[in-house]
Amino acid sequence: MSEKKKSKHIIIPCSGIGKALGTITRRATYIVTGELLPNETDTICLPLLTIKDEETVRKIRQNPCITVDGCVAQCAKKNVEHHHGKLKGEIKILDVIKENPKLKPGNVLDIGPDGEKLARKAAEKVLKIVGEKS
Amino acid sequence: MKIKPKIGLVSCSGEGLSEGMVSRVATRRILEERDDVVTICLPLFLAGGQKERDFAKNNPCITVDGCDKMCAAKGVEMYGKVHPKSSIAISEITKKEKHSKPKSKSRIEPEDEKLVHETMKIINKEVDKVKEEE
Numbered sequence: 066m067s068e069k070k071k072s073k074h075i076i077i078p079c080s081g082i083g084k085a086l087g088t089i090t091r092r093a094t095y096i097v098t099g100e101l102l103p104n105e106t107d108t109i110c111l112p113l114l115t116i117k118d119e120e121t122v123r124k125i126r127q128n129p130c131i132t133v134d135g136c137v138a139q140c141a142k143k144n145v146e147h148h149h150g151k152l153k154g155e156i157k158i159l160d161v162i163k164e165n166p167k168l169k170p171g172n173v174l175d176i177g178p179d180g181e182k183l184a185r186k187a188a189e190k191v192l193k194i195v196g197e198k199s
Numbered sequence: 200m201k202i203k204p205k206i207g208l209v210s211c212s213g214e215g216l217s218e219g220m221v222s223r224v225a226t227r228r229i230l231e232e233r234d235d236v237v238t239i240c241l242p243l244f245l246a247g248g249q250k251e252r253d254f255a256k257n258n259p260c261i262t263v264d265g266c267d268k269m270c271a272a273k274g275v276e277m278y279g280k281v282h283p284k285s286s287i288a289i290s291e292i293t294k295k296e297k298h299s300k301p302k303s304k305s306r307i308e309p310e311d312e313k314l315v316h317e318t319m320k321i322i323n324k325e326v327d328k329v330k331e332e333e
Contacts, residue, residue, distance in 0.1 A: 080212045081240045082223060091214055095305040110213035112270035115245045116277060140242035147245060173227050 072128045073107045074153070074195045079134045079141040080111040085170040086135030086158045089180050093133050093156070093187035101192060114144040125150030131194050133187060134158065154194035161187050203333055205237045206326050207258030209283070211271040212241065217301040217311075218265030218289040224307050225318035226263050229326070236326060241271055244278040255279025259333055261325050263318070264288045284332070285325040292317055 078094040081087020098106045107128075113121040125145055132141035133156045142155050161183055162168070171177030176184065210226035213219025230238055237258060243251045254260075255275045262271035262283045272286040293300055293314065301311040 078214055079240070080214065080242050082210055082212050082227060082238055083240055087240065092305065094214060099305065108214050110211070110215040110219060110265075110268075110270065112211045112213055112241045112274065113215075113268065115242045116268075116270050116273040118268065118270075138240075138243060138246055140240060140246040143246035144242050174224065174231075 073105060074102075075125060075128045075130045076106050076108050076191055077111055077114075077125075077130055077132045077141045077145060078108070079132075079136070079139075081135040081140070082173065084135055085172050085176050085180055086162075088135075088173050088176050089158050089170060089184045089187065090133040090135045090141070090156075092176060092181065092184035093158075093191065096184060096188040097191045097195075101188060102195060105195060111141055111144060114148060114150075117148070122148045122150075127151070129153035129199050131156065131191055133191065153199060154191075154197070156187050156190050156194075158183065158187060161190070203330070204258050205235055206284075206329055207254060207260040208236050208238045208263065208322065208326075209241060209255075209260050209271045209275060210238070210263045211265050211269075213265045213270065214304065216265055217304045218293070220265075220304055220307060221289045221301055221311065221315055221318060222263040222265045222271075225315050225322060228315070229319055229322050233323075233326065235330065241274050244274050252278045255281050255283075259284045259329050261285045261322065261329060262287065263322060264290075266290050284329045287318070287321055287325065289314070289318060292321065 078090035170180035
């Protein structure tokens, strides 16, 4: 009997290199894909979408995507939308910061303990969306 | 007096592979060391406006890619309609310098510091070369 392969949720951080918030999106993604839900989730290189890589575009059209963006430019979300990907949900780190005003992240290369806490909170939000019915 | 443009450093920052972390960290460290370089978040080429797309036209670019898909170099060509002045690939450095592939996608391990330093050395050399040519 053939078993239909279950699609994985694709978690896509923003790749931002200018601010600590970009690094937090990256960290949140690795917490989900590496620690919390390694079998149900995966990530992609966002720059592959930016250069319109066919295989990557196919992947985001076939699997539910959750974007994690660091700033108002929302590069991850916009890149997914541009390619008509299956956008299931979006996380904005700026919202996570607003909800946790006492947490002050470090810098791009070292987000510090508060940055790590913010990443964990963002990861929890991703988990919630993964658990929602598509 | 003609003001020379700053050199643009465009890193792939690819989340899907460990070399993307090396390209990101090496680029970021150079940005913090030198005041004659600037950067842009690569996905902004697609998600941003004309100003972002003109980044490569206005700043002679050096691209730092993790793998042979060369997203940063292709991004500069695709959106800026110019060739990068120089293209660096971490995968080439590991091959040439016989470094082992970095293990972690999410952090730079102590054993990968040598590769980061080697990459920084190459970036610095290329920046100086491009500055001389401009």
